[in-house]
Amino acid sequence: MENRHINSQQGTYAAPHTQTSTGISADTTKVLRNTYTLLAMTLAFSAVMAGVSMAVGLGRGASLLCSLGALALIWLVLPRTANSSKGIAVVFAFTGLLGLSLGPILNYYLSLSNGGSIVMQALGGTALVFFSLSAYVLTTKKDFSFMGGFLFAGLMVVIFGMLGMFVASMFGVEVSAFSLALSAAIVLLMSGLILFDTSRIVNGGETNYVMATTALYLNIYNLFTSLLHLIGAFNDE
Template identity: 45%
Template sequence: MQQRTIQTQSQTSVLATNKVLKNTYMLLAMTLAFSALVAGAVVTLNLPSPGFIITLVGVYGLMYLTEKNRNNSMGILFVFLFTGFLGYTIGPLINRYLGAGMGDIVVMAFAGTAFTFFALSAYVLTTKKDMSFLNGMMMAGFVVLIVAMIGNIFLQIPALSLAISAMFILFSSAAILMQTSSIIHGGETSYISATVTIFLSLYNIFVSLLQILGIMSSDD
């Protein structure tokens, strides 16, 4: 009887985990499409960048509201507002590359981001490895990133900018690994929070690849 109860609990846990994973990927796909539509509209209409202050307030404000409503239907609304806002912020950046005749770099950055996501997700889903051991390294990496970014404000060294972009890619890749692992091991129960984490990681990877490829192309 006890063994049957344990088996039932285990099956229930697996079903719940699969549901979170399915809902995460479904919501992620929809928000990526929505964000791309917003970015496309910004590019087409040549709308201006919202600026540093508005971007900072918008990103962190919407992230807070999304996390606060992570377990109710309002969270889905805030996820779309958050990802749509990020799509708006990336539109002017893409326009600058297109205006400079670097449309191929935008395509390469998109392809690189997609490949990174599918490769990392496939690795975790296939191996079922627990990636929680990355938590400590990510904390250390976050501190290094902050210090490097502050330093680059004053130094403005191209090599340092490249290094920061590379660190962002590594940090965001680790975040995707950890988040996917957390879902399949039952540590993450909110598909809304999982979607935000993965989306923001993909956003950072895309922007970082644009910067790296842009700098390398200008050097040529």
């Protein structure tokens, strides 16, 4: 049986673009609905897998392997399957692996005296930032595509900064202050990407809800882990 297509613009009959009461076309509304539905499901699945990882006491080495496996899926497999039903399975595998990779981090913070408060603050902050920025774009329908070049440059800076920090730590160089600065930069970068990615959906730049879900999930994941690091540091942990 042939794979069903995910892209809402594909099909044998091209219906005219109708506007809903919100001023967003019917096709875009469908992409938004499918994206947020799949995003909610993958976030829940990721949370379950994080719980499993915490329960079995997954080690840091295994956590790193899960992260690398998730990266392999998103770079090598997802682009080939995003327009078919297989893409949904890949997204669940990707988010499940990242959920597993969170286990050691969460266990570390929860072992601290006020670790539960730190994790809840990070979760609350992530939810507040995501819903606020998403609501702003959905309400104003503002096009944030002009931020693309800036966000790409910021992403490159963050990646090279992380590589530099990793190399420095191997030689025993103290990088605590730089690590905090990097986490703060990631929070700002992910906030910008939430605006950018949501805007692309609203304005028709992204019509594949599998790819849209993956982008938003990554924004949320990186935002949460960076906030967790910052809040933990501010609590002297």
